[in-house]
Amino acid sequence: MKIALAQINQTVGDFQKNTEKICSYINRAKNQGANLVIFPELAVTGYPPKDLLDIPSFIDKNLQALDEITRCTYGISAIVGFVDKNKQPYGKLVHNAAAFIQDQKIVSVHHKSLLPTYDVFDEYRYFEPAHTIFPGEFMGNALGISICEDIWNDEEFWTRPLYETDPIESLISQKATIIINISSSPFAVEKHEKIRLPMLTHDARKYRVPLLYVNQVGGNDELVFDGNSSAINAEGKLIAQAAAFEEDLMVIDMENPVQLPVKAYTPIETVHKALIVGLRDYTAKCGFKNVVIGLSGGIDSAVTAALAAESLGSDHVIGVLMPSQFSSQSSIEDAVKLSQNLLIPYKIISIEGIFETYQNVLKPEFKGMPFDITEENLQARIRSNIIMALSNKYGYLVLTTGNKSELAVGYCTLYGDMSGGLALLSDVPKTMVYELARYINRKKEIIPQNSMSKAPSAELKPNQFDQDTLPSYNILDTILKAYIEDTKCIAEIIQMGFDEKIVRDIIRKVNRNEYKRRQAAPGIKVTSKAFGSGRRMPIVHKFIY
Template sequence: MRITLAQLNPVVGDVEGNVERLINVLKKAQDADADLVVLSELFISGYPPQDLLERKWFIRNVEKGIEEVVKASSFFPDLGIIFGAPLYSYKDTGRGLYNAALFIHRGLINLIQPKSLLPTYDVFDEARYFDPAPEIKTIPFKGEVIGISICEDAWSLPELWQRQFYNLDPINILVHKGATILINISASPFTIGKEEVRFKMIQNHTKKYKIPFIFVNQVGANDELIFDGRSMAIDREGMPIDVLPPFEESIKTIDTSEKGSLENYKPLEEIESVYKALVLGVRDYFKKCGFKKAVIGLSGGIDSSMVACIAVEAIGKENVLGVTMPGPFSSKGSVEDSKELAENLGIEFKIIPISEVYESYLKTLKDSFLGREADTTEENIQARIRGNILMALSNKFGYLVLTTGNKSELAVGYCTLYGDMSGGLAVISDVPKTMVYKLAEYINRIRKIIPEAIIKKPPSAELKPNQLDQDTLPPYEVLDPILYYYIEEGFSKEEIIDKGYKSEVVEWVLNAVNRNEYKRRQAPLGLKVTTKAFGLGRRMPIAAKF
């Protein structure tokens, strides 16, 4: 069977636009002599639609969109169409909605197959909105029997999980109901290393059941989630017939009778995948939210340099403004390095000194602070002055402020609320500091964009004389693994100490993470690239003792 894999970038809520995107694909599939065209999970609504699903008017819009697809299918009588949409269950009990796959052919909806396995871990909260499928069905089509599953339905494999989440295996049921081709429509977000896990998961199904497997994943970014695509067709022996490119739209027609080869699949290197994910995350956030230009505070450090590089790649150098704001403790090198970076990137660059504003603050607060020694209060004033300047530029010119804090700093609260945390999108808030350096190497692999001085200088906030990050924090080579074990793996203090880390260091890190939850709750939305980011997928109490 000839099947067109349509790896597209839907916009959440834009039912009319998503339907138009779908219908435009039909002509391309017909021209490729396809029997079937497949699009991603919840394509009509975009994924994730979140509480839009609780709005009746929105579901009515989805129903109208489906009607348009049904009408359009009449003009393509030789083409079957599979895509995802939220649909009413018309049951008296339950949530009242299905996350459904629809099979449309010649002006009729031939099959509605709801999703069976509804994930409720990390960023997923599907049981909040949907009911599970009451039944799993197959459908005969052009001499084959099509078995359709939706994203999580294919992940019920014991070898993938430390704990088995489900007592149901939809893929196994489809096979036992006679499926000769398995099709999975997905909205599977990117995290580091997930691409290869997906590939092995699909390989396992094909090798086990000796049936071709078609996987069509959403691409693009919606809020903090980034979807890498990587749709694929795998033959009955587990070999890839074709794997679509990551982080970009792609439409490809394959024949399930073709024999695959491992030469057709090469996973991205980890750092390249993170870089491309962040670029896509920034690009789509700007495009889908209607922003045109970004403003970034350039400190002369590696984090702000990294964000500037990503922004230029995402929205173009003509749409990025870099601002350096030297204060009383800024080094001459910080200004010069920021200027060199801006020149290398070709972006607009401004220098706005803050020393006079800072002195004005101290003068204003002199009587109130009488008898008190200078401490982090005075340091934070400088950070907040800079934050206010960036927000003023944002307000005046409509730029979006991109914050530049990394995951290591955000985790332990080494950042200033209403200061360097001010902004609209936290680009690298899920990137540990040690990974930021690896990303810098990747960016500089062809030519020096980030100056060597920025990469080599010891990290410093430059908010007091001779300040270095390591005066306050453990070395990042120690801090980042501890954070990984605590945040991503969920290890206890004792379990982390057993990994060989000093007990006093581990205790300090864990206490810092816990007491700064209130800060992170007020941080701007951040792009997710690891298995556990600060955002939708991590819900920790603030007023608590543990």
């Protein structure tokens, strides 16, 4: 028996193209001698469909697409993720489901049992959990068909399982001989290597059955799916793994499995790949061809531009330098050099005259008052207006360049440098931005060395540096990770060896700037806890932990 794992990149709601792709992979699998081809969770609709699931016509279109896919399965069987209607007179209207298709007929439908409602997941909002769990029969085997979260609840692997029931244990008790898990599991740095793969190998070894895991790939909104679909033997050994961050079709001979080489990546390589894929898919799936970026000569805009050029091609990236009287000549030269290294077109539009006009207009209102953050933010908002004007006129997607560290503490300007269509680095801490820069420069200098070595500065007033108001980024990022990703309290962070005054100041800034983050452009998730849908804090609250 040969089983193909079809790791595909779908677009939410694009039923025609999703169906065409699924049928194409069915034919490819058949041509490679596969008896069965398995697709990811919600392959028909794309993942995550969110509130589209509340629209009846969306569900109907998904079922029509499944009918078309079913007709494509001549001479081969398939397991396809889709949305099924709940036929019971109670509960949510739909199920997250897998259709088991044989000989152009749906022979069984398997519903997802465990519905995650944490981090970026909100599935219990929409789906009814499975009422029954059972294996599917195929070529003398009992296939334990499960869907994503169903496999994330083993009581031996997890210190505290989230659910009372374990669907995999139930399938094994019904004599399942192969465990199949169709998934849409988003990327986070080191998640696959340290959590997902060890969990999958543990289950295979525990139950002494082969395990086939099929994950989707590509980007949808802020989520990137890394693929890494896996075949694991009954001893818990990884025998094959599909490409990371790429579409792939992997055929496994279940009787005579061949050990295939598995490519390993460093954490920063995976983050780099995730950002490249996330930007490419967000741009294309939203209908944009070109992006525009404000270039300051600093590290953040340099890394953003380098990622964009690699993701989209240099011809599709436009850099805009908007110097003021506070911009250093070296910063202008660094931005020009970066553009030349990347072979991207760039424009220089000075904001000095516009800023002076603003100051003159506001002079009567600000009479006798010193230059402060008001004038600093004016410059950021002038730049935003210019770059948004270019976006409107030419149809560019604006990429903001702020990083997670700045967004966390509010070191950014609302309606200024925060304005744009995608915040590419919004889940990348500043220290990781430097890691990305070094990785981008691994073969030759692309990002100017001066952009990497000079002290970070917004250059909104004379002799301004980030560390005037922030601790070093090594300290800041460690505290932010402890507070945001690890949910440690102030006392625990202080016990890590940090100065109490610094800790309290940082946490105060994080808490008071939730209103800014609520208005930020969407960003690509790469850490275990990103701002946005994965971290839902009230804007107004008085709790300090």
